[in-house]
Amino acid sequence: MEWYLKVVRDNYANFSGRARRKEFWMFILFNIIISWGLSLLDSMLGFTYQAEPVNVPGMEWVQSYQKGGYLSGFYSLAVLIPTIAVGVRRMHDIGKSGWNILWWFVCCIGWIIFIYLSVKEGDSGSNEYGADPKGGENNDPFADQRNSHNPFTNS
Numbered sequence: 001m002e003w004y005l006k007v008v009r010d011n012y013a014n015f016s017g018r019a020r021r022k023e024f025w026m027f028i029l030f031n032i033i034i035s036w037g038l039s040l041l042d043s044m045l046g047f048t049y050q051a052e053p054v055n056v057p058g059m060e061w062v063q064s065y066q067k068g069g070y071l072s073g074f075y076s077l078a079v080l081i082p083t084i085a086v087g088v089r090r091m092h093d094i095g096k097s098g099w100n101i102l103w104w105f106v107c108c109i110g111w112i113i114f115i116y117l118s119v120k121e122g123d124s125g126s127n128e129y130g131a132d133p134k135g136g137e138n139n140d141p142f143a144d145q146r147n148s149h150n151p152f153t154n155s
Helices: 002-010 021-044 060-065 070-078 080-093 098-105 111-118
Strands: 048-051 067-069
Touching: 002 021, 002 080, 021 067, 021 070, 021 080, 021 098, 021 111, 067 070, 080 098, 080 111, 098 111
Parallel strands: none
Antiparallel strands: 048 067
């Protein structure tokens, strides 16, 4: 949850710098969980609306997906800018321009390209977009888990 709050509270509209994989994917995970929860709450409280039906032959199945909720809709608008910002910073972490998030709008193949870019390991050390968000953690990925309060260490 701290990674979600870091994006929403500390970096709401910050498009500069870098975001490591953990920050990006934890934000996406909590964003999905909160969206599902609000959609469920919308359904339970009756805060839903129905869009106009589609009168296109063969497209009747679309009508079942046209229901929306007010709470989940407001939440989606509220996190639109942080979602774009963390995506841009994620692209910066791998040394790519933030404009690479536009791959998302290219149906199917664009999603695959964007997901591939999002799961790539970030550049070690500084790049043109800033310092490495992991710092020295690239050398020792478990550095933050070692402390004097751990009873299983020999120190």
